[in-house]
Amino acid sequence: MLTVDQQVVVIDRRPTLAPPKTRASVRNVPIPAVLADALAEYIDRHKPEDVLFRTTRGNLVRRDYFNADVLKPAIFSAGVPVDMTFHDLRHTFASTALAEGVPISEVSRWPGHESITTTVDLYGHLVPEASERARTALDHAFAAALRLT
Structure with a gap:
């Protein structure tokens, strides 16, 4: 299970951690074993202190950065529709x-x-x-x- 109990929000143009928007937004989400294994390996290798992923400069990942630098390249590599x-x-x-x-x-x-x-x-x-x-x-x-x- 993956626990969602924080989100990145931008305050004064700086990303910061905050609680999710609503009470229902705090939740546990099942993840497939292949993802759980990959995350466990990542955690073992990188030993993150507070959040799993940061930018190459060590900042929290903003939505625009994630979309441009992570999601879109992954979509292209996977060969799925580019408008996903x-x-x-x-x-x-x-x-x-x-x-x-x-x-x-x-x-x-x-x-x-x-x-x-x-x-x-x-x-x-x-x-x-x-x-x-x-x-x-x-x-x-x-x-x-x-x-x-």
Whole structure:
């Protein structure tokens, strides 16, 4: 799990650490084993004192720096559409989790949505099979109950 409990904000043109915007923004987000392993190796090699990543000059990473110097080169190297944004990664994460059957109530917490309604509004169309799963679950429950009588 990755804990989100700080963010970089710019005050007087200087990046500084601050708490996230809302109570819901403080959260634990599951990460795949391959990422956990890569982060553990990075931490072991670099031994960061407070935050995982800084610029080459040792500053906190601002969004504009990250987009220009980290994300865009990675997008180019990966061969994905060049208009992809960091926010698209959030959508991919949530969409993939829902496609794999993770309950929307769980997925709702991970992007830091204040309400499950936000998640349903954004991603509800990705779980149309939920009705079929509910019907199947009810069929199994009633079939089991009928066998007991």
